[in-house]
Amino acid sequence: MKAATAEINTQALKNNIDIIKTYVPGSKIVAVVKANAYGHGLYQVASALYEKVDAFAVARLDEALNLREQGIKKPIILLEGFFNEEDLPFIARSEIYTAVHDMEQLEAIERAKVEKPLHCWLKIDIGMHRLGADPQDVLNMKERLEKCPNVLKPIGLISHLSVADTPTETDYNIAQINYFRETAKHFSGDLCLSNSAGILAWPDSHTPWVRPGIIMYGISPFEDKVGSDFGLKPVMTLKSSIIAIRKVKKGAKVGYGAAWTAPYDTTIGIVATGYGDGYPRVAPNGTPVLINGKYVPTAGHVCMDMMFVDLGLNSQDKVGDEAILWGKGLPVEKIAKLCGTIPYELVCRVMPRVRVELI
Secondary structure, X not given: OOOOEEEEOHHHHHHHHHHHHHHOOOOEXXXXXXXXXXXOOHHHHHHHHOOOOOEEEEOOHHHHHHHHXXXXXXXXXXXXXXXXXXXXXXXXXXXXXXXXXXHHHHHHHHHOOOOOOEEEEEEEOOOOOOOOEOOOOHHHHHHXXXXXXXXXXXXXXXXXXXXXXXXXXXXXXXXXXXXXXXXXXXXXXXXXXXXXXXXXXXXXXXXXXEOOOHHHHXXXXXXXXXXXXXXXXXXEEEEEEEEEEEEEOOOOEEOHHHOEEOOOOEEEEEXXXXXXXXXXXXXXXXXXXXXXXXXXXXXXXXXXXXXXXXXXXXXXXXXXXXXXXXXXXXXXXXXXXXXXXXHHHHHHOOOOOOEEEEO
8 A cells, every 4th residue: 555656657758759749840859857857757757758859958057967967968958047157167067058048147158267168048038027138138148149258159049938828818929939030030059939838839939949848747738728638648647545434424524624514424535645745735625536447526625644535425445445646547737727726836746755656
């Protein structure tokens, strides 16, 4: 009998990359593995995809160095660039690619003393207003990077679509794509724009390099779709076991705060997973859990280590039976929607104590 376990299906991961390639047959694939590969395991995902992708992308230098230390030799891109000037020698020595999104980073590169030139991608703001060079600075920054002996030439151009997954913002998305393409006319280096939503829904955003993130893990970036709508397979299945079964009478109050009252005589199953494992405490009564091929509803507040499910009066379920909380047979997108959040957050919040099994 197992407590909370995240089963990571590497064959599903590879299948999803094959599906992605059918959308962008002429593009190189940058697999986004930041945030512990969206909770799926940084090195486990990178090693499984090593022969199928062209590069990896992370958010922090520690993630990149971790991959280098474990033998990942393909290009690794720092999507946020570097945070500290003193990190530049390590970035250069490890041949890590870095985004350059503001004048402070540019000036640090110009001052740096490095053993070898840096791989740089100029990051521009096309409408997210998060990171990226302002339109009036782009060409000046490009010129300075091209003149800098610390930088390999030609430099790349990278940006991020902010509304590719938002159907009501079609015009704004088109404007972002057009601005990137107009700017790209001044660059002879690599170009990278498409994220997951861009890959699936916006062919005009496809560039020589694309960055699949959430779709690699079998999860849809769109609120009204699930991964299987695109032929994607869930890579993570979060599961646990029933560790106790209780008979309760109609009117019995269940759990902290008496948050659920039995509307009938029934059987309650106690599943060994809670918010201490990353399952959302805000999951409302009735959130489905898959047990023995059928969906059963949660009942009462999720606890730190356990949760309640209503198995029904005549349940044949027993202690030790497997409970699937999301993944194969139960899309995480559906759980996220019920919880008022996005699936990215759920998979990224799986806690370190959850056992990981690669299959």
